[in-house]
């Protein structure tokens with residue numbers, strides 16, 4: 527158990543003071559050691575001394591994934607390469623990957639924030655953690671590993687895949703904590719069912735889900751399948767990996783590790799900073815990272831922030847679950863649609879499985895949205911009339927959620943692709 531009460535329950539004013547001091551330090555270091563920041567700050571006419579209070583952060587330029595890509599591979603490092611003890615990269619699915627470098631001190635901080643987060647889920651040194659995140663350039667495997675070991679829990683570094691083996695080990699080793707992406711979690715639960723392993727055969731106390739979007743409705747589904755509370759883990763390669771924000775037992779937002787990461791919410795069109803409770807794009811600044819300080823990174827993740835003291839006792843600000851990414855948003859006949867809205871609507875239905883895919887086409891210059899969803903096995907063999915009724919009902923739910931008519935196709939159980947990491951939910955066939 528890693529419970530840093532002094533920080534996690536710090537009075538608001540004290541925390542702000544600490545953040546300001548750390549912000550001033552990191553801005554100075556970034557300016558003096560990373561040519562990218564020197565150039566951007568000079569262009570904006572800002573000097574590190576101009577940061578006199580926390581709001582002055584708004585004077586600093588925003589950093590995007592493209593800026594990091596332009597510095598590929600090691601151009602954002604603020605220390606000589608020999609001080610970097612580990613590197614990770616983003617997956618690179620949308621272009622050149624971005625590289626993240628960590629010093630020994632950074633790894634210590636990563637371990638601590640992740641350990642504090644796992645502690646929120648109730649992890650202690652008595653637990654056995656099955657870590658299904660990939661160990662490699664992806665930050666998921668190592669981030670969770672460092673946090674778990676910092677607590678002193680027993681880690682099963684099984685990594686991704688070998689689904690049947692995962693279940694066997696979960697049962698034989700008595701895994702108490704499972705860490706998995708929501709989509710792989712669903713797949714694991716499905717295979718467990720096939721293997722005759724029921725909810726009662728597992729010894730799980732909690733399951734930590736992260737690395738991709740999931741809805742509150744999906745949480746209910748997963749909790750039911752695993753017979754254990756499901757907690758949210760947030761992070762991204764560019765800032766650190768998992769450990770930036772995690773959920774406490776209240777399951778009502780993720781506490782941001784504010785002593786190390788400074789969150790802001792901006793309107794992604796006007797770039798204006800939004801207030802408490804307003805929804806927009808999350809922007810993060812690393813306050814303590816040495817190897818690669820990141821100032822005002824546009825995450826593209828959509829959320830809002832809520833300050834105040836949580837009933838768990840923590841004063842760390844809470845971030846709502848991520849409802850989508852600015853680049854996930856589909857424009858369908860001019861209407862903004864997020865996959866999370868569709869997931870939410872789907873999971874209100876009985877008789878279907880939580881496996882779905884969204885297909886966008888433009889047959890006659892007009893966008894069409896098709897949602898393919900699996901029916902549950904008992905239903906598929908039932909009457910066509912009933913299936914038509916379900917299809918209509920789902921279309922109605924989705925219409926209510928997004929204000930658009932969509933075409934729902936019910937497919938046979940177990941026919942949509944299963945994910946072992948981050949699920950691909952949207953297939954956009956329009957040539958835009």
Ligand code: DLL
Nearest residue numbers: 666736737738739740759760761762763767768848
């Ligand atoms: O996914 C880090 C991570 C690993 C987080 C394991 C949690 C657990 P990237 O591959 O760089 O890093 O992807 C980061 O994934 O900007 C979000 O869009 C999305 N994401 C991560 N966690 C969540 C979450 C890891 N809890 C990108 N809810 C982020 C929704 C998430 N989206």
